[in-house]
Amino acid sequence: MKKNSKREQIVDVALKLFYKDGFNATGVEKIRETANVSKKTLYNHFKSKDELILAVLRRRDEQFRNNFMRTVERIGKTPQERLEAVFDACDEWFNSKDFCGCMFINAAAEFTEADNPCHVIAAEHLRLMNDYITGLAKDAGVENPEKLAEQISFLMEGATVQAHVSGDKDAAQKAKAMALVFINQSA
């Protein structure tokens, strides 16, 4: 068994449980038994539950953004198409079977104070997503890439909330239609 496989196993399991049931509602014991490891092992890899939560959030950020970028680049071939494809990637996400909203919005909801490490990571995630979109906008050669990226980010986040809270499976396409106004007026 590889060096980090236990650790990854724990993070994987914790990620699923935290995402579905929330951070505070998920006990360490539940994670331990689901991951099929001993408590010793778990606390061997993580000093505390808080540290595990942080590890999970970092993993999720990496995983999510990688998958998101791959999807955008699969769907859109030109820079302009990719700006629009952001919402098609959201569409796939919103309609995937285990969609439970944005894990970082959820994290910020449970850890409301701005200086909480989990909240900080959540803010960073949104910033990194925004940075990616800014890159796409620059590639598309729009007038004000930062501004357009921010507008697209607002729409993405609104759509994510709508998809999760209200179960609107068409939220991504509605947001896309709105985004087109800004994309076209910037082009």
Next chain:
Amino acid sequence: MKKNSKREQIVDVALKLFYKDGFNATGVEKIRETANVSKKTLYNHFKSKDELILAVLRRRDEQFRNNFMRTVERIGKTPQERLEAVFDACDEWFNSKDFCGCMFINAAAEFTEADNPCHVIAAEHLRLMNDYITGLAKDAGVENPEKLAEQISFLMEGATVQAHVSGDKDAAQKAKAMALVFINQSA
């Protein structure tokens, strides 16, 4: 002491604690001692913590929408102005001292299943907010009030997330600028 004053006292205290610290992270004992009531009294008014949470969410919905509508109608005098004033109301909200995001987005984050009673109330709240905006849009005599209201709702929710997670105090004004595009093109 009035008939319902104890009950209201408990709901008020629980509302503040749940909003700041989250639902699962706030224990009944903490609520009890903060509200200065006995446990007997608390469970005399609410069968369980879950029932208290539901009571809190209903109270918040009523309180929030009332305050929101009053603010919109204070700031905007004409129907068109009121559509825009929605974002000025958000601005005040985002910059109020105890802003911790939207309590219903937070609730949906902790109770992710769509059929959870708390999640249902959260969805209803967003729908009622949307209904209010639809009314404003109808008053303004726009072409497609339902569509415009939905667009404004998306922008509000995106701004709320941005304001809370990323601490963007200007989120409401950014969303307002975006909304103007849709409002003007609908007028």
Next chain:
DNA sequence: ATCGAGATATACCGATCGGTTTCTTTTGTC
């Protein structure tokens, strides 16, 4: 003045929380 409803404080319940300890077993490395 009395009586009952509702409030109080307090102790208690079993379960679970996050986390530690002890001791044994497995495992990869030299």
Next chain:
DNA sequence: GACAAAAGAAACCGATCGGTATATCTCGAT
């Protein structure tokens, strides 16, 4: 095959969880 590191099982810790029970007290309506 020896040895240390890692993992295992399980008991245990004090604290807190949501919720109940008991016994006293306060107070308004009759």
